[in-house]
Amino acid sequence: MSDSAGTVTGMSSSLHRLRPVWAGAATDGTAVQLALDEIGTPLSEVTFVVVDLETTGGTPAECAITEIGAVKVRGGQVLGELQTLVDPGGPVPPFIQVLTGITSSMLVGAPRIDEVLPSFLEFARDAVLVAHNAPFDVGFLRAAAARTGHAWPGYRVVDTVRLARRVVTRDEAPNHKLSTLAALFGAAVTPNHRALDDARATVDVLHALLARLGPLGVTHLEDLATATDPVPQEVRRKRTLADGLPDAPGVYLFRGPHDEVLYVGTSTTSLRTRVRSYFTSSEKRSRIQEMVRIAERVDPVVCATPLEARVRELRLIAEHSPRYNRRSRFPERMPWVRLTSEPYPRLSVVREVRDEPGATYVGPFGSQGAATLALEALQESFAIRQCTRRLPLVAPAAASACALADMGRCGAPCIGEQDQHGYGEVVERVRAAMLGDPAPVVAAHAERIEALVDQQRFEEAATVRDRLGAFLRGAARAQRVGPVARCAEIVAARRADDGGWEIVLVRHGRLAATARVDRMTDPRPTIATLRTTAEHVAAPVAPAPAAHPEEADLVLDWLERPGVRIVDVVGTWALPVRTALGDVEPAAAIAAHAAAVLGRPAPRPADRPHAEAPGSVDLTRHAAMPRTA
Template identity: 80%
Template sequence: MSSVRRLRPVWADATPDPAGRPVQLSLDELGTPLAEVTFVVVDLETTGGTPAECAITEIGAVKVRGGEVLGEFQTLVDPGGPVPAFIQVLTGITTTMLIGAPPIEEVLPSFLEFSRGTVLVAHNAPFDVGFLKAAAARTGHAWPGNKVVDTVRLARRVVTRDEAPNHKLSTLANLFHATVTPNHRALSDARATVDVLHALLSRLAPLGITHLEDLATATDPVPEDVRRKRTLADGLPDGPGVYLFRGPGDEVLYVGTSTTSLRQRVRSYFTSAEKRGRMIEMVRVAQRVDPIPCATPLEARVRELRLIAAHSPRYNRRSRFPERMPWVRLTSEPYPRLSVVREVKAGDGATYIGPFSSAATAQLAVEALHETFPIRQCTRKLPLVAAPGASACVLVEMGKCGAPCTGHQGPGAYAEVVDRVRHAMVADAAPVVEAHADRIAWLVAQERFEEAATVRDRLGGFLRGASRAQRFAPLATCAELVAARRSDDGGWELVLVRFGRLAGTARVDRRTDPRPAIATLQSTGEQVEPGVAPATAAHPEETDLILAWLGKPGVRLVAVDVPWACPVRSAEGLGDPATAVAALVRPRLAPDDGAPVVRLPGAGTERELDIAEARPVTLELDDARVIPFSIRPPRTA
């Protein structure tokens, strides 16, 4: 059923290496060179053109790598019925020839073993692979999922109508002077397809298609000037790191990162996988790519953030200005107030939460606290003793403020309110969540759904800011933290963090004791000046990356110089607004199966909402659980 033979490769620039194996000189050392890929070129003969109604009568395949034929596979197959007359005329395979041939149930396992771990090649591959997949499904075999190359599609890419009237196998075999003439027998056609494949690869090489990864997108409609620039990826390492596209004046156009392979990530910019117009524009301007190899994926992500902040590349859209990320501050003065500020100041005695992604989100957090607590909303600084003749604003009549501006609320009483606000900001956000849950329920009962969505967004803004501050605060005061995590190869990823900033990282293999590497990391790591808590000494997104890494399964704390913890009832523990509301609002009535559905704008799930004075309804929020709610009048502070 199988044999081995030698085939002289027809690649134009093929030549033997020192070991005598033919290779293609135009291939470089990046990716998986096509000369190192094992192809199985397959051809089928069948009783018709539809896998659901027809059967395979013959399988022929040639296994080839680097121009050398490694083996051949050929067998007739009993289709389980007669061969149509026109198929007998076309292929020469008669019903009599197939008497005693093995059925597909016996043949397919042998072919799957022959092609295991290879790239399948066929002329009009959807036809041949479609029949093979259908046969696998009928016989109960799992399809292995080999990569597939279609020589018809490759030919359409490089063979013009001036050279050949069509892209049939016989036409291409004649064009490329194949050593075997196709004759509608499986093995002969597979041998001819091998010659056609090699000729096509020789034509594709000058277009930069020299690796298996390139071949996957060789037929994609990529602009010629973009595809030719894939040589910018030559020489890039196959590991995690950061890459910088530079323009004609050596300016940084774009900074990107890869957590697995710099080479593969950069090469993707020159294929149809890259569909962003601004990236295609950037590639056309770029003159070179500078790589920065990194020891770990975490280091790569952090370096990307730092380089974006340092260079402000015009094609990057990530946060380039960390100093513009706002905070919410509870001031330290005789009658403190809430405000949105751009930085955390040392020694001012204020309480901060954040940073927020935008000033609008920070303002939502301020509104959430104002909605929950009767803290003053005026912006001027008030004296300890109210001025004679001072008048209060309308908030006093609404019960939203105790009027310290007129002396109706003294420093002691106001300080109690401020203590509750501060506690909600840094420790326990439950009062804010409860107040907003009641408000949402009340608004839904009144069928004021747009307002209910606004309240939900306000609560979400507060929880995100408070959660971030509570997660940042321990790292901001931690002079040194060392952690380790098992890598996929059994080694260790080592991380050194100082005041919330990545100060060093390393990687050791599974045969190396990590303790000397940790000691070296601690002695050579970056010296970091502390920030002003809860702000860390790093870009907020860098600290987020570090916290996400520290929270991964399997991470071990090796050394930490201060306790690292968050409040038990923190905003971080409460989670998203919808979950927080569901957990803290107590049900009164069992949900009614016939309850009508009410959709809260911007959300997408169902929760049961019991209206004591009317009827049950279903409030759609953010997950698929059905949770009973009870309506209560909105609480006043």
């Protein structure tokens, strides 16, 4: 919806209801008049300046220009010509005189390049430069501009040699020299190594090449940038799928012949530019090239902010499960490590966070293997039982202990060797490491790694390191996401590059609404509208957020960016002072532990929250957003 305060987008969970407009058609099936900036600039409306130079040799650093010839054309019509000899400041080599017919005596009294170049730059202003073997001619012009102190305008450049290699086969012409192509296409002027005549011949060659490129989908100026890419014709012809896509951030859906979603992608700047890249040689992925051949339509979903675009991409992938997307599509398959709630708790790997009073969770993990490594890290660090059966409060008389009890790695509550109180102290240490300070886990693994390295058992040391890393990453993720998952609402704003505001509303870790207002608009009415119309989000079972874990990560990354200002928080958003967030990488964590053992202060990341006293760090202590934008 829209109002005077800006564009407001509610993040509805039923994204399948969106009916985006695609190229050439509105949602009701009527035709749409595409604006010029939606389809690019037709080649018939582009002004080309075809240039040719004669020089004293082939190296701009050592040689100089002796003649400039240029022809300005648009829509097949010649708009003007420029031709002049240039004094190179020295003699013309004999072989150049033979090749071009330009002698040293002819250049006596000719203007120097510092007099000629401003005229050429004015003649070619706002045009696209064209040359046959463009690196040669443009290289000399750029070098001349540098020597004479003129700023090079940064023209778009088209090389007719590269275009010819794309559409002229060896069966038609033995090479791609200008004289050969001029003869092939019947140019009105025969090239003779004089600048203006060669430029005139290049004009005819250019028009002939563009006529051949048209059926291949090269019909606009923007297409010329990739016209020489080695892209199959059936792929290049589908560049028209990008026509009409908006120049705005959002999500795009490639659809197949049966309207199925083949692939979902996102662009944080321009949907049109991003989709066009799929039809060029820059796209190297074989699966995506296969997808492009199948695709018949691209549907855009314009988003108010880049964050919304990334979030919608995740949701659409989860909804449609496109066969050509390889990102995580099944959040329900991401495992967690749980400390159970029972008389004698144990650790286990589970698929979901349940409302179980007393249970503790870390994660989610990217795979079952990572979750298992994290569980093993805790079991190696604490004498917690590893058996899977539920133990009664009173051990049976016939019960027997496992081998872990004999090894001193379990207090054996199964046979009554450890009472509930004693075992509970172990459980509390495990819970503290999961929810807060991971130092005991880091210390145990650092000690083990040191012993294994001393024994040159490096592969085993690497396994221990991987265990520690899996645990730290899972604990850090839960400790980071858990507070925002418990928070009913967070409203934040960030200055956009154009001076406006990006406004984000988050509920229980889920992006519920987003908006953008311009720099002249007071953001407060838009914020009020967001809070009224945003998606209702039911409270989840923390630390699991009310969204895909990757969405919660995206939201938190945005909230933690420099310049983001917290407008309001409903609930509490805080972290323990000591958490796993500063020790996510095992190597850094082990180094910090070693420094502490040696009596030196362990390094902490610069962006770590600072607390003046033990307890929690309030994450909302940011500079408030000004009352007016």
